[in-house]
Amino acid sequence: MLAPGNTIGILGGGQLGRMLAAAAARLGYKVHIYAPEADSVAAELSEAHTRASWDDASALRAFAEQCAVVTYEWENVPIAALKGLGDVALYPSIRALEVAQDRLNEKDFVTNLGGRAAPYMAVDTRDDLDRAMTLIGTPGILKTRREGYDGKGQWRINYDHEAEGISLGGQPMIYEGLVRFDCEFSVILARGQDGQTVFWDSAENVHQDGILAKSIVPASPLAQAQVAEARALAQQVAAGLSYVGVAAFEFFATDAGPVFNEMAPRVHNSGHWTIEGAATSQFENHIRAICGLPLGDTQLLAKGVEMHNLIGAEAADTATLTADPANHLHLYGKGEARPGRKMGHVTRLTQ
Incomplete structure (x- = not known):
């Protein structure tokens, strides 16, 4: 068990690191952020900030030496950077990132455990893509195997001819058959060092x-x-x-499960x-x-909860957002409100 007063290292300097830093401070821990960017919103709430690139081995080692445990708020931290941290405790493990950073590895890992996924095939060449569209069919989605989030690095192919203008760019990709679903929901768990596992109520998620x-709790029947089953x-x-x-796991609710x-x-x-809400x-x-502490109670504190993301200019009208006392407003302290950029969120509880 890590005693309060120790330093937790966080790799990545975005809003998730910011909210982790706030939670760590409430439990009496210090936080040290490692991130390449100068304007880290996580560093604003942290004891220390190392600004250095992911391939700076000496900076990574010096950072790790000041931390009792290290975690990450961004799943695309290079594996080489993690291996450069030395002997400091790292949670989640490198193995978790090796699986989650590559969509093909991730799908293989889950389906080998008996999980149900959309039909998929690896795509490294144009011939691979043609073969995948023939075997799986269209419509489907072509995705980069690495990186890409919030809809980036993805191309929907409704008909075979729509693939003609897509350049693979020499990067490994994956083709997935389109899933017909009624809604999307997430399963979020916390797992301790002793294997204790707790879940929160699953939210139904709406994407644009x-x-x-937005995320809505409770989800649809x-x-x-x-x-x-999810x-x-x-687990x-x-x-x-x-x-x-x-960890979070996203699912489609379908007639087949x-x-x-x-x-x-x-x-x-x-x-x-x-x-x-919990x-x-x-x-x-x-x-x-x-930190090796007992996990906290995850029970829902209200009849229902809705969380709305504030994207781009939606976060600008703070007067309206704060006028309703039922709104729990979280702004991330980011600068320019670009289209598609998550600037904050609002949570509302229903009694």
Whole structure:
């Protein structure tokens, strides 16, 4: 068990790191942020900030030497950077990132455990793409195997001829058959160093232009009926990875049952509602898990909760956002409100 007063290192300097830093401070820990960017919103709430690139081996080692434990708020931290941290405790493990950073590895890992996913094939060449469209069919979605989020790095192909203008660019990709679904929902768990696992209520998620717009708890009856099966798979994945911390698993609710979409080895946007809506937030339980503390109660504190993301200019009208006392407003302290940029979120509880 890591005693209060120790320093937690966080790799990545965005809003997830900011909310983790706030949770760590409430539990008496200090936070040291490692991020390449100068304007880290996480560093604003942290004891220290190392600004250095991911390939700066000496900076990574010096950072790790000042931390009792290290975690990450961004799943695309290079594996080489993690290996350069030395002997400091790292949660979640490198293995979790090796699986989650590559969509093909992720799908293979989950389906080998018996999980249900959309039909998929690896695509490295144009011939591979033609073969995948023939065997799986269209419509489908072509995705980069690495990186890409909020709809980036994805191309929907409704008919074979629509693939003609897509350049693979020499990067490994994956083609997935389109899933017909009624709604999307997430399963978020926290797993401690002793294997103790807790779940929050599953949120139904609504996306716009590939970006999460809102999360609603409780989810629809159809999604709720599939949560138990989805949780069982999520728990298998976490155990198979010897996972420590919070992880999110996204599912499609279909007539055939829950279909796995993807996992995030970190705290997740669809769990932001837990700050006000649950007895213990996803951020606090992540800190508890990586520090070896008992996990907190995850019960819902209201009849229902809705979390709305504030995208781009939606965060500008703070007067309106704060006028309703039922709104729990979280602004991330970012500068320019670009289209598609997550600037904050609002949570509302219903009694």
